[in-house]
Every structure is written in C-alpha cells, then in structure tokens.
Amino acid sequence: xxxxRLVRDxxxxxxxxxxxxxxxxADLTRDDVERLxxxxxxFESALDREVKKLPTLKGRLVVNLFFESSTRTSSSFExxxxxxxxxxxxxxxxxxxxxxxxxxxxxxxxxGAYDPDVIVIRHPQIGAPQLVASVTAAHVVNAGDGKHQxxxxxxxxxxxxHQQLGRLEGLHVAIVxxxxxxxxxxxxxxxxxxxxxxxxxxxxxxxxxxxLGAEMTTDIAAIRDADVVYVLRMxxxxxxxxxxxxxxLREYTARWGITPERLRAGQKVMHPGPMNRGVExxxxxxxxxxxxxxxxxxxxxxxxxxxxxxxLTGGPVGVRALAAAEVA
Amino acid sequence: MLWVKNNHGANVVFRGAxxxxxxxxxxxxxxxxxxxxVIAAIGENVDTNEHRVVDATGLVLAPAFVDPHVHLRTPGxxxxxxxxxxxxxxxxxxxxxxxxxxxxxxxxxxxATLGSLIDTARREAExxxxxxxAITRGQGGEELTEMGELADAGAIGFSDDGVPVxxxxxxxxxxxxxxxxxRPLALHCEERSLSHGGHVHEGAVAAELGFAxxxxxxxxxxxxxxxxLAAYEEQRIHLLHLxxxxxxxxxxxxREAGVWATAEVTPHHxxxxxDAVRSxxxxxxxxxxxxxxxxxxxxxxxxxxxxxxxxxxxxxxxxRHEKDxxxxxxxxxxxxxxxxxxxxxxxxxxxxxxxLVTLLERMSAGPARVFGIAPPRVAVGAAADVVLxxxxxxxxxxDESFRSRSRNSWLLGETLAGSVALTVAGGAVVFEx
Numbered sequence: 001x002x003x004x005r006l007v008r009d010x011x012x013x014x015x016x017x018x019x020x021x022x023x024x025x026a027d028l029t030r031d032d033v034e035r036l037x038x039x040x041x042x043f044e045s046a047l048d049r050e051v052k053k054l055p056t057l058k059g060r061l062v063v064n065l066f067f068e069s070s071t072r073t074s075s076s077f078e079x080x081x082x083x084x085x086x087x088x089x090x091x092x093x094x095x096x097x098x099x100x101x102x103x104x105x106x107x108x109x110x111x112g113a114y115d116p117d118v119i120v121i122r123h124p125q126i127g128a129p130q131l132v133a134s135v136t137a138a139h140v141v142n143a144g145d146g147k148h149q150x151x152x153x154x155x156x157x158x159x160x161x162h163q164q165l166g167r168l169e170g171l172h173v174a175i176v177x178x179x180x181x182x183x184x185x186x187x188x189x190x191x192x193x194x195x196x197x198x199x200x201x202x203x204x205x206x207x208x209x210x211x212l213g214a215e216m217t218t219d220i221a222a223i224r225d226a227d228v229v230y231v232l233r234m235x236x237x238x239x240x241x242x243x244x245x246x247x248x249l250r251e252y253t254a255r256w257g258i259t260p261e262r263l264r265a266g267q268k269v270m271h272p273g274p275m276n277r278g279v280e281x282x283x284x285x286x287x288x289x290x291x292x293x294x295x296x297x298x299x300x301x302x303x304x305x306x307x308x309x310x311x312l313t314g315g316p317v318g319v320r321a322l323a324a325a326e327v328a
Numbered sequence: 329m330l331w332v333k334n335n336h337g338a339n340v341v342f343r344g345a346x347x348x349x350x351x352x353x354x355x356x357x358x359x360x361x362x363x364x365x366v367i368a369a370i371g372e373n374v375d376t377n378e379h380r381v382v383d384a385t386g387l388v389l390a391p392a393f394v395d396p397h398v399h400l401r402t403p404g405x406x407x408x409x410x411x412x413x414x415x416x417x418x419x420x421x422x423x424x425x426x427x428x429x430x431x432x433x434x435x436x437x438x439x440a441t442l443g444s445l446i447d448t449a450r451r452e453a454e455x456x457x458x459x460x461x462a463i464t465r466g467q468g469g470e471e472l473t474e475m476g477e478l479a480d481a482g483a484i485g486f487s488d489d490g491v492p493v494x495x496x497x498x499x500x501x502x503x504x505x506x507x508x509x510x511r512p513l514a515l516h517c518e519e520r521s522l523s524h525g526g527h528v529h530e531g532a533v534a535a536e537l538g539f540a541x542x543x544x545x546x547x548x549x550x551x552x553x554x555x556x557l558a559a560y561e562e563q564r565i566h567l568l569h570l571x572x573x574x575x576x577x578x579x580x581x582x583r584e585a586g587v588w589a590t591a592e593v594t595p596h597h598x599x600x601x602x603d604a605v606r607s608x609x610x611x612x613x614x615x616x617x618x619x620x621x622x623x624x625x626x627x628x629x630x631x632x633x634x635x636x637x638x639x640x641x642x643x644x645x646x647x648r649h650e651k652d653x654x655x656x657x658x659x660x661x662x663x664x665x666x667x668x669x670x671x672x673x674x675x676x677x678x679x680x681x682x683x684l685v686t687l688l689e690r691m692s693a694g695p696a697r698v699f700g701i702a703p704p705r706v707a708v709g710a711a712a713d714v715v716l717x718x719x720x721x722x723x724x725x726x727d728e729s730f731r732s733r734s735r736n737s738w739l740l741g742e743t744l745a746g747s748v749a750l751t752v753a754g755g756a757v758v759f760e761x
Contacts, residue, residue: 026536103649103652103653104653104654105649105652105653123654125653125654125655125656125657126537126538126539126608126654126655126656127608127654127655127656128654130608131652131653131654145654146538146654146656147538147539147540148537148538148539149538183538186536186537186538209534209535209541210535211530211531211532211534211535211536211541212532212535212536213532213535
C-alpha cells in the first residue's frame with residue numbers, strides 16, 4: 001500500500017495546493033475541522049494494526065522547534081511524524097544557539113536551510129509562527145504561541161469530545177479557570193463556535209477577559225449545566241504573591257477547584273495538562289473514569305498525524321493563515 | 329533654544345502658488361519672493377530680482393511644520409538616527425523645526441550632555457532642532473535635574489518621555505521648580521501599575537489574540553493626576569501623545585476650568601485603531617498603543633476643536649533587526665517625519681474629516697505656541713520657513729529610500745496622496761523633490 005485515500009476528491013481544491021499552515025483556529029472553516037477530524041479517525045483505525053507505521057510521509061522532514069518546555073505536545077508531534085514515516089528533527093531552545101542569543105528569525109533561517117517540509121513551533125511569544133512562515137518555505141504548524149493559540153490542542157479536544165459523546169453540535173462545555181492567560185481557552189472558544197458547541201467561561205473576575213464577548217460567570221455552580229467541564233491549569237507563575245489575580249491558590253481552590261461534589265454524576269472532565277492536582281482539580285476527579293485526560297493525549301497523536309498529513313497534502317486549510325504570514 | 333547649521337539664505341521666487349496661512353488669514357494665488365532667506369514680497373507678479381523662479385502653479389505654499397516630539401537617538405543609537413539624518417527626514421517631511429526627546433543613552437540630564445548635542449546640531453542639523461531635557465536624573469523618577477542650569481544651557485522644555493513620573497509628590501516638585509525656567513513640562517502619562525506588561529490596548533483584539541492589555545485608564549488616570557497637580561500649582565503642562573477618549577475628556581474639562589494644559593496627538597492614533605494589531609506587524613506597536621474607534625474619534629474631535637492643538641509624530645526610529653521579531657519582543661515606536669503630512673492629508677482631509685487649514689495649523693503654529701517658538705508664517709519680513717505641497721501627487725511609502733536611518737514605518741507599501749515638493753527652513757532650501 002503506497003498511499004491512503006483519506007480525503008474525498010471533490011473536497012480537493014483545483015490546482016496545486018498553496019503553502020498551507022495551521023497557525024490559528026480562526027483560519028479554519030467548519031469543513032476544515034470536519035475533514036481534519038475525519039482524517040484523524042482514519043489514522044486511529046490504522047493504529048490498531050500490529051505494525052503502526054504508515055508510509056504516507058516517507059522522505060518528508062518535520063522540524064520540531066520548541067522554545068518552551070513541553071512534554072505531551074512535543075512528544076506527540078514527534079511520534080505523529082514518525083508514525084507517518086517522516087524524518088524528524090527536534091530543536092529545543094535549551095542547549096541550542098538560542099542560548100547564545102540567536103534571534104528567532106536567524107534560527108528559522110538556519111533550520112530553513114535544511115528545506116524542512118513542516119516546521120512545528122512552540123514559542124512564548126504571540127506571532128512567532130507567522131514570523132517563521134514569513135522567512136522559510138516550510139508549512140508551519142503552531143504548537144502554542146504565547147497566550148495566543150494552540151490550535152492542535154483545540155482540535156484534539158473536539159476529537160475527544162466527539163469520540164466520547166458521539167456528537168459536537170448542541171453540546172455545552174464549561175471552561176473553568178485562568179482564561180486570561182490561556183491559549184487553550186482562546187483556541188477552544190473559536191473551535192466551539194465553529195462546530196456549534198455552547199461554551200461558558202467560569203473563573204475569578206480578573207482572569208475572565210470581558211472583551212472576549214463570551215458567556216461568562218464567576219459562579220462555579222454554573223458548571224452543573226455543562227456536558228463537559230474543561231479545567232484549565234492554574235499557572236503557578238501567574239499566582240505569585242503580588243500578582244493578585246486571586247488572593248491565594250488556597251482561595252482559588254476553595255472557590256473554583258473541581259471536586260466530585262461540584263460535578264454531576266457522569267459529567268465528563270477534561271484538562272490540557274499538566275495538572276496541578278489539589279489546586280484546580282481534586283485528585284479524586286483526576287483519577288475518576290469520567291476524566292478524559294489520557295484519552296486527550298491519545299487523541300493528540302492521531303489529530304497531529306492528521307494535521308501533518310493535511311498541511312502537506314490536503315484541502316483548503318489556512319488560506320487566511322497564509323495571507324497573515326505574507327503580511328507579517 | 330533652536331539650533332541649525334549655518335545654511336545659506338535662499339534667493340528664490342515661488343510663482344503662482346496657492347498661499348495658505350491660517351494664522352495670517354491668507355488663501356490666495358500669489359507669488360512669494362525670498363531675499364537672502366527672508367520673505368521679501370508677497371503679491372501678484374512680484375519682481376524676480378533675478379532670483380531663481382520656481383513655478384508653483386497648482387502647489388500649496390504654507391508655513392512649514394513644527395514637530396514637538398521626535399526621537400533622534402543621539403547620543404547612543406546613532407545606528408538608528410543621527411541629528412543629520414533625523415533633520416534631513418524632517419526636511420523631507422516639510423518641517424522647519426523639530427524637538428528631540430531626552431531619552432537617549434546617556435539621558436540628557438546635564439548641561440554638559442546638552443551642550444555637546446547643541447554643538448552637533450550646529451554642525452549637522454538641516455532644520456532647526458530644539459532639545460528637551462529630562463525631568464529627573466537618568467529619567468529615574470527620583471531626583472530632579474538641575475532645570476535652571478539646563479534651561480540656561482538651552483533646554484526648550486523638560487520631559488521624562490518614555491517613562492512616566494511615577495511619584496505624585498515628585499511631579500508636584502517638578503511643576504514647582506520648572507516655573508523658574510518658564511519652560512513647559514511635557515508629560516508621558518502612564519500609570520505603570522495598570523499598563524505593566526501590556527503591549528496592546530485592552531480591548532477585543534488583545535483579548536482574542538492573547539496580548540496582555542494596556543488599558544485606556546492607565547493613561548487617563550495619570551492625565552487626571554497631572555491635570556489636578558497643574559491646577560493646584562497653577563503651572564503649565566503639555567500632555568504627550570494622547571490616545572484615550574477619557575484623557576481627552578479630562579483635558580477638555582481642565583481647560584474649561586482654566587488650567588494651562590496643552591496636548592498633542594500622533595498621526596497613527598488619528599488614523600489607526602487596535603484592529604491594525606491583528607496583522608501582528610511590529611510596526612504598529614507603539615506606546616501608548618493604538619486604541620478603539622471611539623478613542624480615535626474623540627482625538628479627531630479634539631484636534632478639530634483645538635482642545636488638542638498639536639500634531640506630533642513621536643518619530644521613533646528602530647533598527648530593523650530589533651523590529652524583525654515577534655510582536656511582544658519588539659520595541660515600541662514607529663517613524664513618522666516623512667509621512668505625517670501625506671497620511672493625514674490622505675486619510676483625514678481628503679476623506680472630508682478635517683479641513684486642510686486645520687491640519688496645517690495643528691502641524692505648525694499649534695505646536696510652535698506650545699513650546700514658545702515663533703510660529704512660522706508667510707509674511708513679509710519673516711524668516712522663510714515655508715513648505716510647498718503637491719496635493720495631487722500620489723506616492724507609495726518605501727519606494728524611495730527614507731532619509732531617516734530607520735524604516736519602521738507603519739505605512740510601508742501604502743499609497744498616499746499629497747507630498748512635500750520643497751521645504752525652506754531657516755531661510756534655506758533644505759529639501760526639494
């Protein structure tokens with residue numbers, strides 16, 4: 001078998017595909033999301049086989065460029081590329097020329113000289129993926145840029161919810177915690193809007209940006225109406241004394257921590273990881289069968305396989321992303 | 329208080345220009361003759377005196393511009409701008425005088441550093457340049473500079489631009505002491521505990537893109553504080569680069585109550601909103617940030633009715649490699665000297681939002697008054713500080729190289745209408761297309 005037919009031909013654009021990126025969920029259409037999730041399902045069934053490697057991206061080079069610490073995202077992208085037989089090269093800022101003060105542009109130009117097909121980038125600053133897209137010829141996939149976007153996380157969460165509840169349209173998800181500093185929440189809000197999931201943001205007032213225009217409340221009781229409770233990580237560095245987003249982690253936990261008592265029976269709980277057990281999520285919740293954290297990690301692998309496959313081969317993803325990159 | 333190199337006084341006749349001087353109340357097609365750098369005759373069919381004759385048919389001749397807020401990056405970052413390059417850029421933008429901010433390296437906080445800048449200006453400056461000195465030593469916000477000596481040495485005003493004077497008590501002392509100099513304090517109004525870490529106006533765009541917000545109230549709360557102090561001490565202040573509707577409202581109330589406060593606004597705050605940040609282009613990153621449409625409209629109203637009497641470019645050159653980074657890592661600031669008139673003419677005057685005479689006034693006499701500079705005028709006997717404007721010419725920003733050493737313009741690639749054809753500053757022709 002030399003290729004897998006994953007995309008219906010009528011969905012393919014006429015002519016050769018332009019250079020495609022996945023930088024923001026805002027660049028995707030509902031069709032894009034459905035195609036990506038469908039592709040991921042196809043890959044998932046392929047992973048049930050004894051030999052899990054597919055030859056689809058043989059000879060392609062995927063560079064993972066990580067300027068922030070990451071366990072699940074970097075391992076997931078690396079394994080996704082390997083399962084599709086691509087060559088991978090992972091560069092982390094620690095121990096690279098970044099330590100010597102090299103600029104992002106120069107690092108991108110250097111790696112671009114190897115002609116990578118895809119550059120996966122995680123960076124603490126908003127807009128870093130656009131910058132890489134503007135100075136290299138690679139397809140760029142955003143693996144998290146500052147507080148801006150983490151589109152593959154949103155896609156894998158949609159995949160997980162659909163897999164568990166059998167549908168997306170008409171569901172209700174409550175996102176709980178530090179929305180202000182969360183790229184996951186920003187990406188999810190846009191993704192939920194695309195597929196018709198109602199979303200309520202719940203958390204302390206200073207961590208809910210009112211300008212997002214989303215449904216929001218400070219009352220934790222609001223989570224009981226939701227089909228899924230999506231718990232955000234309380235980032236310790238944001239909660240240092242003096243920041244005063246909340247008076248203390250203790251008070252946060254008392255008011256907004258997700259405990260079994262605050263959940264309905266059978267309510268699904270998700271978390272992008274890494275979890276702070278005992279802070280935003282009670283250990284009893286984290287370890288319950290209704291917590292989908294490991295399912296999310298498994299979804300991450302197949303969704304990232306689908307994304308790599310799609311940017312290199314598929315339909316009309318990221319038209320706006322491309323335009324944005326050309327402006328940058 | 330203004331310095332320029334020794335240029336030769338021009339002998340030239342502009343034939344058939346539309347002479348437009350709001351201050352003198354002139355709007356007529358006339359000839360203007362300049363003898364040895366001084367306006368000698370204004371009228372129809374004036375004698376040429378065997379001078380060079382410039383056919384100015386179809387062009388506007390107006391008082392040249394004054395920019396109260398420029399960063400010349402000298403001393404310290406001469407790779408980004410020098411007095412020579414910055415004043416050449418000013419000449420190309422139609423300016424006859426610009427004022428430079430003291431946030432250089434070292435900060436202009438002593439008579440010695442100011443003196444060396446003045447020496448350089450006397451050698452290099454294409455158009456007149458004035459220097460503001462710091463309010464506090466090293467702009468550290470703790471000790472006042474020796475304002476008396478600095479004023480004697482030639483400082484035209486005082487500013488900690490780029491850094492707010494955080495302490496209200498120190499601000500009060502600065503107001504009290506500056507009164508002996510008769511020079512204004514030019515204030516950068518920002519409450520750092522509210523703006524801290526912010527890159528983008530706190531609004532829908534920052535929320536969606538994930539930027540830390542720099543709210544309007546970070547500016548307006550400081551504007552209110554400084555207006556209250558100026559009222560209490562009965563001293564004058566000049567508010568730099570206003571950006572927020574609430575600041576404008578506070579200024580308007582204070583002026584009606586008799587507080588001697590003036591203010592300036594930049595072309596980018598008059599034309600853009602935070603929506604431009606969606607491009608993630610580091611050339612729309614400035615402090616204060618681009619704000620919402622209601623703020624932009626409030627600034628435009630205030631400019632129209634004279635509450636804000638000066639247009640300032642806040643020309644802030646930056647090295648290319650420092651702007652070629654992700655938005656959050658980029659320094660604040662954009663260039664503006666070479667595009668200010670054209671962009672405001674195109675986006676405001678041509679769009680019917682601002683009368684041309686108001687634009688000319690706010691770019692020339694308005695800022696001159698704020699700093700006690702004699703307003704440029706088209707009048708017999710006045711030193712020739714005039715600009716010839718071609719309102720029909722369209723041009724693309726960046727097609728010709730900038731005179732500035734930096735090119736961090738938010739208008740790169742934009743087509744603008746109206747350009748400077750010729751600038752006479754201090755009696756000399758300093759720019760000609």
